[in-house]
Every structure is written in structure tokens, then in C-alpha cells.
Amino acid sequence: MQEKNSSLNKNKYNLKNIIDSSAFSSFLSALMAIVLGLIFGFLVMLVAAPANALEGFKYVVFGGFRRIGDVFYFATPILMTGLSVGFAFKMGLFNIGASGQYTMGMFFALYVGFMWDMPGSIHWIVACLAGFVGGMIWGVIPGLFKALLNVNEVITSIMFNYIGMYLVDMLIQGNSIMYVPEKTRTRYLPADVQIPSLGIPNSNVNVGIILAIIVGIILYIVLQKTTFGYELKATGYNRFASEYAGMKGKRNIIITMAIAGGLSGLGGAFAILAPSSIAGSSMTYEPINIIAANGFNGMAVALLGNSHPIGTIFSAIFISHIQRGGTLASLVGYKPEIIDVVIAVIIYFSAFSMIMNSALLGFIKKRFSKEQKDIDDYKDNEIKEAE
């Protein structure tokens, strides 16, 4: 019996391995979501204005390639918030507070940029770090509530979105060095606080995207290779087992939320410290009581990337790409909102990823392996589950 199993096993080893690997299946489901989302988006465009649908759709899908610099520029903040949401989710925490952490990050970065006198070469780096710290503070508070008082992090982090936003608006409006009341925005930042540009013409793309990708890779290493990542994922998969194994769940919740908050805060810093392609100007913050959309976009990015740091890098770039393409679709008369519909549909479908996964994998398996027999152990288990 054993021998038969192992030979059976060997024959199917390669294919089975590839199909069963979780990276492959999550990639596949993301791809499915994207394709279905695009098809649906095309249908919407067809209904809205049939004559221009094909032309417009071409802009949506390929338009981004014409503005590659902008694609990366707009990907930077949503990549950071996406990493933030995904990282917390690996531990089973829903960090809905990415927006608040992002806003706090912007404020801390601005504060250092305006109020601290520093040598030009490191000023922007310190401002970025300040953004990280700002987000971290805003992330760790819901973490503390969750760990010590068992208050649901979803509720606290949503509340902290509002608290953070109003607090920052208030602090900026009350600071005459940073704020220009007649223009209802902050002053232009000095050039040495702005992140070095990558020098692509007509684009604000800057070193931030490279740093964000590096952060993504570091997170990947932390999750895959370290004991901290091992504990974090174990807790996310099965809180009870991690407790049984003597892991310090409370400490890990606090650390995870601090890191997640810091990542969002860094995203805020990257956004506000980005260089402007118009000389003598800069990004500005407008205290107009609106919650930062990039925080919520981060959730979409993380979802499409299956919370995997590397997947999140690609999904952030993809969503940014399609958003750029969407703005171009207005050239043939489409409202930019159309593209929001398409993106929403893609996210919607990626939420089904588990179902689509099993359906698609089942189909592929049937096509490639005529043998119905599987390993006995696997079989027994399935029967048990069926029962």
C-alpha cells in the first residue's frame, strides 16, 4: 500500500505541487478577479456609451503604460497602506485605521519638515521616519485596547480615523508657520524636505516607490523567515494554538499594530513629501475634514494581493495603472467614475477568490489528472470532512 502510494505520489508530484502551492492559487484567483472585473467594466462602458467603448477600454487597460512614472507615483501611498492592512491581517487583525495612521504620518512628516531645522541631506529622511512614528502611535493605540482590554480593533481603528483626521486638521489650522488660511492649505515645503525625484519628466515619481518596494520585501522576509513572522502567522491562523504553544499573543498584537500603523504613516509621509514637478511648489495638506481615501484604497490593494507583501506590491502597481488608464478614458468622453466602478468590481471578485480558487483548481486538476485516486490519507480525511 505504502509503495503504491509513493509511486502515485511521485508521478503527480510536480503538477500537484504547483497547483497546490498557495502562491500559485492566490495568483490565479487575483488574475481571475482582474479578468472578470475588466469584462464587467467593459460591459459598463458599453452600456454608458456604446460607440466609444472599445476605444475607452483600450485606454483603461493600456493607457497606464504611457504614464509609467505616474503609475509608480500614485502606487506609492496605496502600496504602503496596502502593506499595512495586509500585515495586520496576517495576524488576523483588521486594520481599518490605515487612513487615520496615514493622516498622522503626513502630519508628523509636515511638522518635522516645517518646524525642525536640519541639514538638507537628511531632512527628508528624518521627516519620513517621523511619519513612521506618527502612524505607529496611531496604530498602537487600537493595538493596546485590543490586547489589554479586548476591545475590537475594527471599532477603535475606525474611530481613530476620525480622531486622527480632526486632530490633524485642528493642529494644522492652529499653526501659523505651516498653514496659509486664505488658501486653506499648508505652505509649500522647502525643497530639501521633499523626497528626491527619480527624474522622469512630467511625473512626480520619486525615491519613495523604491523605498516602499524595499519595505515590502523586508516584510516578506520578516513573515517568512523569522520567529516573529512564524508566531504572527500562527496567531493569525489559529489564535488558540498559538496560545497553547506559549506564544505571547498580547505582546504580538501590540507589536503588529504598531508596525502596521507605522507602515501607513510612512505612506502618508511618502505622499506629502513627494516632490512637485512644478518648480518652487510642493504637495500640500488641506484641512477640509475628509478622511484620506488612500487608507481605504490600501484595503483594496491588500485584498487583491491576498495580504502577501510581494502580491501587494504588484496589486498596488496594477490598481494605480488602471486608475491612470481610467483618467485617460475621459479623453473619449467617459467619466472617471467609470474606472472606480471597474476597480470596485475587481475587488468584489477578489473577495470571492476562495470560491473561484477551488472551482478553477478543480477544473485544472480534472483536466490534467484523469486518475481519480489520490493518496489514501488525503482520501480518508476528505471522507471525514464530508461526513
Place this chain on the structure above:
Amino acid sequence: MVKVVDMGDYIIEMLNITKRFPGIIANDNITLKLKRGEIHALLGENGAGKSTLMSVLFGLYQPDSGEIRKNGEVVKINNPNDANALGIGMVHQHFKLVEIFTVLENIILGVEPNKMGFLQKNEARKKVMELSEKYGLKVDPDAYIEDITVGMQQRVEILKMLYRENEILIFDEPTAVLTPQEIRELLQIMKGFAKEGKSILFITHKLNEIMEVADRCTVLRKGKCIGTVNVKDTTKEELSRMMVGRDISFSVNKKESKPGDVVLSVRNLNVVSKTHGKNVVKDVSFDVRAGEIVCIAGIDGNGQTEIVNAITGLEKPSSGKIILNGHDITRASIRERSIKGMSHIPEDRHKHGLVLDYKLEENLVLQRYWQPEFQNKGFIKFDSVRKYAEKLIDEYDIRSGQGPVTIVRSMSGGNQQKAIIAREIDKEHELLVAVQPTRGLDIGAIEYIHKQLVARRDAGKAVLLVSLELDEVMDISDRILVIYEGEIVGELDPKTTTVEELGLYMSGAKRDVVKEINDAGEK
């Protein structure tokens, strides 16, 4: 059209039933014929397809091929209501009762007698009481389900079938939750039903019960029908061979135990339940010595879980002392207990014992990943992990699809349990706490686990076993502590006691004044 003549004999025939689930065949061309007025046992290991077959009969699944006949006529059973209309009733392994309803309300649920929408409870009560008296199924119709014993809950389930005038009764592992006395009562009741002409399908993997009540027995193995035999023409050994496919030794061979020093001592332990705030463990004191297996026996829900949780650190005791190897660990963290020499095979392997979405190798180092052997400055040494996993897989014969990289969720229950046992046994330990280590496993795996526990004892480790299976308690323990409603009511020697006596203690009918243990445990 040729009509088969001798069909009158059989009330239900399931012919050539095949049921596939993605990738596997749960029932492969199974034929089961139930005679009127017989008790027909359905025997098989976990995963043999018994429950699937019964679910097909009860309308929960549709077979992919094959047909079901009642009294010789083909019937289609699309859902449990159809089954009910055909007179088929089922007592599920996990009772399907509404906890916050009374016994009476549960019995009439779904077939409430009413006049213009108004409930006619008195009519129902009369009928229920008649049935209850006629079959000796004692119940209190106004008690709430959450307040009554498991045994009474089962009687409620049986009354539900009788109230619906079912003539084909399916019992799915009905004795798993009962004491020996209750089991005897149930078997008598089943015999009574058969005498009255009702037909019974009795799903079980306990051979003694089959030998006692069943007329015929159909054996399933890995989704296939191995055969149907007349019980009076067969033996336990033959049945077990049919079920497992090889010979099984029923008793555990073990040497005399040589208890050494006290390893674990528990003094005046009290635990307050998290769910209802009452004291569920009351002043419990006992010792476990090196080289002996001490078993806490009792009916489920009498405080065993809480005692173990207090010892292993999953729950905080409200008072009392727990001493391991001379160290007071009453307030120690779980990690500290583990370092001081405690290994724990948890009650619920899916909830506590494993991270199901982790690979096998990752699960095998769950208690040790932080040790210098497996990590360096916070980075896990995957080479060492892989090597260690391969060693354990080899030594403990853990079978899986892809070796160390198999996702544990895809492994069979028996191999999942083997993985936990390998991990806990291989780890440095003085005390092994094993809670229902054989629950839900097949005979082969049970045999293996019993051997491992005895081997630990012979290696001079202390073993604390919590079990609900009386055979297991009698077979492998050296000392039995019986727990009833959170108190230790008796200390028995398995060599001199009987299952019946054990049952009396477990049901609270008998109790000793357990002698005060002096405080020798603390060094």
C-alpha cells in the same frame, strides 16, 4: 416488468449506492438491506463512509448512482422531510435539540399540533407521556434541554422519532456519550423496539455492543462494503478483521508500573467556569508519580477539561496549588510550564494542537521553534527544521501526501494526532498530559497511541490521562481517579475494579471519602 418477489422481507434496501465527493468516493457501490424488525449494525472505522451512507438514507445527500427501495418500491429521498414521511427517523451523534426549549417543545418541533395556528400542547403532552411510559423512556417534559443530562437528551431524541411514528430508526453512535449503566438501558430499549416490529440501523464501532444486540452486521471499509454477516455466527475478532483489514490486539500489553518520585502534585484546586461563573472544579488534590499512568475518568463535562486547563495554563485556577518537579507553577506562563517539563496532548487537536494551515514541519516545531536549535537571532533555521521534521516523520510513521511540506489540514485525523504526539513526546518532558488522545480515531491509530503512552511510562515519565472511553481507562491506566461534578469521588485500581463499578462512580451513585493526601509534593 419483472417484480422481485421476496422483497417483502426487507423494509429498506439501499442498492449499489455510490456517492462521490471531489476527488474521493465516500460510498463505492454499497448495498445494505434492512429486514423488518431487526437490529442491523453498521460497523466501520472513522472515514469508512458510514455516516455518508446514513445521510443518503436520511435525505441529506443525493447518491450519484444506486437506488433506495422501501417495501420493494423505489423511493426518492430529497430531504429529511421525505425521509420522515417514509417513516425514517434518526438520532444524530450530536443531538439536534434547541437548548432553550423544553423537552416537550423539542419533541413536537416541526409537527406541532395546532388548531387554527394555536398550539395544542396538552394533546402533545398526553401523547409524549404515553410513549414515555410505554417504552420506559423517562423524561421530564417541562425541563429545559440545557438543564438535563446527556442521557436524557438522547431519550428526547428517541421520543422525537417515536412521536413522528417512525418505523425505521437510525442510531448514529448513540453510546459514545453514555455511562455503562445508561448504555445497558439503551440497548434494552432498542431490543424492545425490534420486538415491536420497528427496524433499527445501529451505527457504531464498538464490537461489544454489536455482539450484544445486533442481529446482522454490515461492515464498511474505506467506502467499500466488506460484507454482511449474521452476528450469532461471527466473533469479535472476525468483525474487527473485517473492519480494519488486519488483526488487532485488544488489550495493551504492559509491565507492572514502578512509580517513582512525585512529578506533578495538585493541591486543593478550584476553577471557576468562564461560561457560567460556577465552581466546576472543587478542591481537587492528587499526585502523579514518575513511571505511572494516572487517569482521570468521568462523564464529559464533569470538570476534567478545567482541571487540565489549570494544569497546562490555558485557564487560571481561582485557588489551589500546582507543583511540577518541585516548582510552583500555579501562575506560570504556558511557555514556562513547557520549559519546566510539561508536554500536553490537547483535547481538541484542531483548536489547540495544530495550526492547520501551516506545513507539517512548521507544526512539528510549534513548541520548540524558539530554541537555539531552530533559530538564530530571530531567524528560523529552516534546514534544521526540515531535518528534525524528517526525523520525526520517520520515527513516528506520520503519513502525509508531501512529507514535511504537507499542509496539515489535508492530513487524516489519525496522522494529525500522530504529529502532535511525536512533537510532545520528542520534546524534553517529565510530565505528559494527554487529553482524550484517541478521540475520533480508528482502531489502528488507537492501538498505536496506547503503545506510545505506555512506552512513556516505561521510560520513567509521569503520564496524566483524561479519557471518556472506559475501555481505554481500564486498559492503560495504573490508577484511576473518578471525577463527578468537579470532585474526585474515588480512586480505583484498574486491576481490581470492574467497568460496572467505575460506571457507578462516574454517574455519582457511589463515592468514597478520598483520603487526604499529605503535602509531600512540594520539595
